[in-house]
Amino acid sequence: MKKQLMTILTVVLALAMIFTLAACEKKPDPNGSEPAPNKTDPAPNKTDPAPPSGDTTIHVYTRDSSSGTREGFEAVIGFKGELTEKANEVSSNGTMAQQVGQDVNGIGYVSLVTNFAENNLKPLNYEGVEATEANVINGTYTLKRPFCFTTRAADDYKSEEQKQIVAAFLAYMADSKEGREVVVAAGGITDVEGGKPWNEIKKDHPIVDRDNSALTIVCGGSTSVEKCVKAALESFQGIAGNVQFKLDQTGSGDGWTRVLGDEKDGPNASDIGFASRKFKEDKEPVGTAMRSEAFCQDAIVAVVHKDNPISNVTKDDLYKIFTGATATWDDVGK
Amino acid sequence: METAKDFFTSSDVKFAAIRKRRRRTDVLFKSLFRIAGIVAAMMVILIIIFVTSRGVRPFLGSAEERVDLKVFLTGSRWRADQGIYGLGFVIINTLIVSVTGGLLALPLAILSAVLITRIAKGKLSVLLTTIVETLAAIPSVVYGVFAAGKITVLVRDLGNIFGISTYGGNSSFAVILLLAIMTYPTMTTLAVSGIRAVPKELDFASLALGATPTQTSFKVIVPAARSSIATGFTLGLGRAFGEATAVSMIAGNALTGPSWNPFDITRTLTSTMLTGLHETTGLDYEIRFSVGVVLMIVIVSMNLLVHAAKRRLEKKGSAIS
Numbered sequence: 001m002k003k004q005l006m007t008i009l010t011v012v013l014a015l016a017m018i019f020t021l022a023a024c025e026k027k028p029d030p031n032g033s034e035p036a037p038n039k040t041d042p043a044p045n046k047t048d049p050a051p052p053s054g055d056t057t058i059h060v061y062t063r064d065s066s067s068g069t070r071e072g073f074e075a076v077i078g079f080k081g082e083l084t085e086k087a088n089e090v091s092s093n094g095t096m097a098q099q100v101g102q103d104v105n106g107i108g109y110v111s112l113v114t115n116f117a118e119n120n121l122k123p124l125n126y127e128g129v130e131a132t133e134a135n136v137i138n139g140t141y142t143l144k145r146p147f148c149f150t151t152r153a154a155d156d157y158k159s160e161e162q163k164q165i166v167a168a169f170l171a172y173m174a175d176s177k178e179g180r181e182v183v184v185a186a187g188g189i190t191d192v193e194g195g196k197p198w199n200e201i202k203k204d205h206p207i208v209d210r211d212n213s214a215l216t217i218v219c220g221g222s223t224s225v226e227k228c229v230k231a232a233l234e235s236f237q238g239i240a241g242n243v244q245f246k247l248d249q250t251g252s253g254d255g256w257t258r259v260l261g262d263e264k265d266g267p268n269a270s271d272i273g274f275a276s277r278k279f280k281e282d283k284e285p286v287g288t289a290m291r292s293e294a295f296c297q298d299a300i301v302a303v304v305h306k307d308n309p310i311s312n313v314t315k316d317d318l319y320k321i322f323t324g325a326t327a328t329w330d331d332v333g334k
Numbered sequence: 335m336e337t338a339k340d341f342f343t344s345s346d347v348k349f350a351a352i353r354k355r356r357r358r359t360d361v362l363f364k365s366l367f368r369i370a371g372i373v374a375a376m377m378v379i380l381i382i383i384f385v386t387s388r389g390v391r392p393f394l395g396s397a398e399e400r401v402d403l404k405v406f407l408t409g410s411r412w413r414a415d416q417g418i419y420g421l422g423f424v425i426i427n428t429l430i431v432s433v434t435g436g437l438l439a440l441p442l443a444i445l446s447a448v449l450i451t452r453i454a455k456g457k458l459s460v461l462l463t464t465i466v467e468t469l470a471a472i473p474s475v476v477y478g479v480f481a482a483g484k485i486t487v488l489v490r491d492l493g494n495i496f497g498i499s500t501y502g503g504n505s506s507f508a509v510i511l512l513l514a515i516m517t518y519p520t521m522t523t524l525a526v527s528g529i530r531a532v533p534k535e536l537d538f539a540s541l542a543l544g545a546t547p548t549q550t551s552f553k554v555i556v557p558a559a560r561s562s563i564a565t566g567f568t569l570g571l572g573r574a575f576g577e578a579t580a581v582s583m584i585a586g587n588a589l590t591g592p593s594w595n596p597f598d599i600t601r602t603l604t605s606t607m608l609t610g611l612h613e614t615t616g617l618d619y620e621i622r623f624s625v626g627v628v629l630m631i632v633i634v635s636m637n638l639l640v641h642a643a644k645r646r647l648e649k650k651g652s653a654i655s
Contacts, residue, residue, distance in 0.1 A: 055499045064587070064610030065414035066618060074415075081416045088501045088599050089587035091609040098482060102490065103502030223613065250615065 056329040058321055060087040061100050061108030068224030069093065072145045072276060073109045073300045077318045084324030097121060097303070104305045105329065107321060112136070112299040113187060124302040125312040131301040136189045143302065146294035147188060147225045148275050149174075152259045154290040157271070161207060165215050165243055166271045167290065168205035172239075173232040174295040176201050186231035188296030198239070212241035219247050220270035221255025228296060229274060252276050256284035385630070389623035392419075399617055406624065411590050412601065414610075414618050421606070421628060423591030428602045428632065430592070431506055431581075432574035435513030436521075440567055442514070443521035447563075448551050450522075451529045463526070470519035478580030481512045486584050489597070498597045504586035507596040512580055517570035524569065528562020529555055564644040568637050575633050578604035603629040 062083060063070035074080045090096045093110050100106040101120035112131060116123050123131050126143040135141035149170065157163035172179040177195035184192055202208060219229055226249045233245040248268065255273035257263045261284070276298065279286050286292040302313055310332060313321075317333055320326040392401045401419050409420015450462045486503030489511070493500040532555050540550040556563070586599025587609055593600045607622045607629070 055497075057499055059499075059501045061501075064613075066610035066614035068613070081413075083413075083415060083589075085411070085590045087589055088504060089589065089601075089609060091582060091587075095482070095583060099486075099502050099504060101502075102486060103500075105499060106502060 055105070057105055058327060058329055058332075059103050059106045060084055060322055060324075061096055061103075061106055062087045062089055062322070063093075063096060063109075064089055064091050068276065068298075069109065069111055069300055071224065072298055073143075075277060076143055076145060076300070077315060077322065079319055079323050082323045084322060086324065087322075100303055101305060104307055107302065107304050107308075109300050109302050111187065112189065112301055114301070114303075116303065120306045121303045122306045122308060122311070124304060124310065126302065127314055128312055131299060133189050133299075136297050136299045137191050141299060144189075144297050144299040145276055146278060147222070147228060147296050147298060148255075148278060148292070148294045149221075149225075150256060150259060150273050150275075150279060150284075150286045150292040151290040152264065152271060153288040156264070161212075161215060162271065163290070164205065164207040165212055165240065166217055168208050168240060169217055169233070169236050169243075170272070170291055170295075171201050171205060172198060172236050173229070174293065179232055179236070180296075182231050182235045183228045183296050186228040187298070188228040189299055190296040208240040210241050212243040216244040216246055217272065218270045219245065219249070219272045219274060220258040220268060221249060221272075221274035222252040222276040223249040224252075224276040224298065225249070225274040249274070255279070256286070260284075260286065260289060382630070385623050385626045388620060389625075389627040392617055392621045392624055395617070401617070401621065401624075407628075410592070412606065413589055417617075419621050421603075421625060423593075424601050424603055424606055424625075425628065425632060426592040427506070427588075427600045428575065428604075428629075431509045431600060431602060432513060432571060433636075435510045435574050436517050436567060436571045438510065438514040439518040439521055439570060440563075443518055443525050443566065443570075444556060444563060446518075446522045447525035447529055448556065450526050452547070452551050452555065466519050466522045466526075469515075470523060474516070474577055474580045477512060477516055478583040481508065481580055482583045485511050493597045500597045501586050501599050504584050504599050505597045506585075506593050506600040508584045509581055509600060509602070510596070512584060513574040513577065516577060516580065517574050520573055521563070521566040521570040524566025525559065525563045528559035528566070531562070532558045560647060561644065564640060564647070568640045571636055571640065572633060575629065575636065576604060578608045581605050582608045603632065 060083075063073075074083075088099070090099055090108075093114060096108045097110050097114050097116075097119040100108040100110075110121075112133065114121070125131070126141060129135050129141045131141055131143070136144055151166060151170070154163065157166070173183065174180075175196055176198040177192060178198045180190050180192045180195045183190055217233065219233075226247060230247055233247070237243055237245065248270065252275040254263070254268070255275040256279055257273070258266075258268050258270040259273040263269065278294070279292070302318060304310060308329070310329065313332075317326070321332065326332055392399075393403050393406070394400070406419055406421050407425075408422040409418070410423045411418050411420045412424060413419075446462070446466065450459050450466070454462055485508050486505075488503065489505055489508040490500050490503030492507075493503070493505075536554055536558055537550060540554040541547070545553065581602050582605035585602055585605045587605055588599040588601045591601060603625055607625050610618075611622060
């Protein structure tokens with residue numbers, strides 16, 4: 001009898017503990033009755049308790065050092081290697097979104113396709129321009145980087161067929177509506193409606209109508225472009241006589257080198273070289289390439305918690321925040 | 335007509351044949367088991383050789399790429415972006431969060447084991463066992479999602495009460511809580527089987543001497559099961575040290591340390607190995623094997639330590655009795 005009573009008591013106690021824990025979260029804002037925080041404080045909301053009053057220390061969130069988004073962000077803002085020691089490193093875009101959304105004093109950066117509202121995030125305008133696909137395409141939103149390709153010189157292919165199939169693929173990926181759709185689905189930003197229908201473009205590339213399973217398109221260069229290019233190649237394979245492909249992405253630096261530079265005839269020689277930035281005019285001349293251009297854009301958005309009053313940042317603001325020069329939200333923009 | 339002698343000879347022959355057949359099967363199965371044992375041992379050796387041989391590479395490379403072993407083992411900054419790989423603070427952080435998490439789970443596990451084996455009766459005991467087993471079976475990524483959504487929020491709110499600003503709850507403290515939850519089922523399961531294995535006579539003797547059931551549980555049964563409890567603690571610690579997915583979701587992966595403040599972000603050996611693993615190449619990839627070697631050394635030395643402690647405890651126990 002006694003034992004049973006003890007058992008019941010233990011279970012009741014355990015349940016009570018669980019409920020207290022659960023109730024903790026729903027408790028109304030404990031600072032609600034206190035005098036209103038000064039204006040620069042992030043406004044507290046009902047579900048999230050306010051930060052310790054007056055504490056506006058910026059919490060910097062960054063992606064791990066192998067992330068393409070981080071590489072792009074650091075390249076545009078220009079602080080490679082100068083990141084503040086106090087940064088919190090997260091390993092994926094989703095984790096970044098979730099964690100900044102839980103931290104009233106947090107700031108991070110995510111890709112444009114992120115669902116901001118669901119994660120309690122506020123996307124910041126960059127230099128006064130809202131982060132939208134339209135603004136990326138029309139060039140006003142500048143926290144972005146281009147995904148570029150370049151190719152071997154027109155007379156430098158293994159065979160005439162090889163040259164034609166590479167040209168056909170680039171026309172598909174960069175010019176056709178269908179190809180652009182695939183790139184957009186893989187996270188790139190480009191103007192789908194501005195593309196031409198593939199059926200029209202196809203007329204200039206009769207090679208796609210024969211069996212191409214003996215041909216292999218070799219790509220090299222930037223790792224960030226891999227997702228978009230792979231998606232485009234996979235869909236191209238089905239409409240171009242089962243052409244084979246090989247992606248050997250090692251970094252933007254190798255994009256030019258392997259099609260036009262020192263390694264163009266070496267074991268890593270490629271047909272198409274990619275870079276997640278513009279090719280450097282002085283060191284990477286692409287004048288001799290068969291074709292060379294940006295085929296899509298990758299936009300990065302600086303985000304803060306939705307209760308943070310800030311709504312716009314400049315390049316200088318972001319530089320100072322991420323290098324630790326600006327330590328509190330009160331000092332942003334000063 | 336068969337004489338008695340004939341009968342014995344023929345049956346001898348028959349038995350000899352059977353015996354021979356049996357011996358052959360025996361040999362066959364013995365060698366099968368031996369092969370299984372060798373394969374299992376080979377796996378361990380292969381893994382150690384593979385990880386170690388890759389793990390030493392960062393220290394042997396060309397002068398530009400080489401990582402200084404002393405900096406690696408004692409450094410207090412992990413800046414892959416600057417090419418600085420100092421693991422010292424990470425080792426300390428890992429020890430802090432894993433051991434604290436394990437120590438937090440241990441009393442809970444012992445108390446639950448006593449509840450399951452000695453207090454709860456019938457269906458309740460089965461139900462509690464099922465709950466503990468379910469907890470043990472939940473994949474770590476599920477724990478990670480739970481931790482990133484709930485534990486961090488709890489820690490953040492707790493920090494706010496004390497006026498400490500946290501990185502949205504990502505902190506050593508959150509990792510400790512998570513590891514306590516994750517190691518608890520292992521420890522409980524081992525403690526339960528340990529307590530069940532204690533001979534009934536000890537129980538009866540204690541009760542007959544006039545001890546209350548509670549006194550019997552805690553002064554006789556639990557000490558008698560300490561070996562299993564210690565094994566459970568070791569296994570639990572192993573899980574705590576090796577947990578990567580869930581931990582890296584809430585650790586915050588600090589770039590410097592060690593983090594003495596429980597509300598500060600931290601970095602563990604496993605989270606260091608895991609973050610960015612899929613996208614990285616070159617030195618930043620190779621160095622993860624070196625971290626793996628360190629992790630294996632840490633786990634083995636921790637196990638030896640617990641075993642040494644266990645042996646001392648046992649000596650003490652036998653001296654008393």
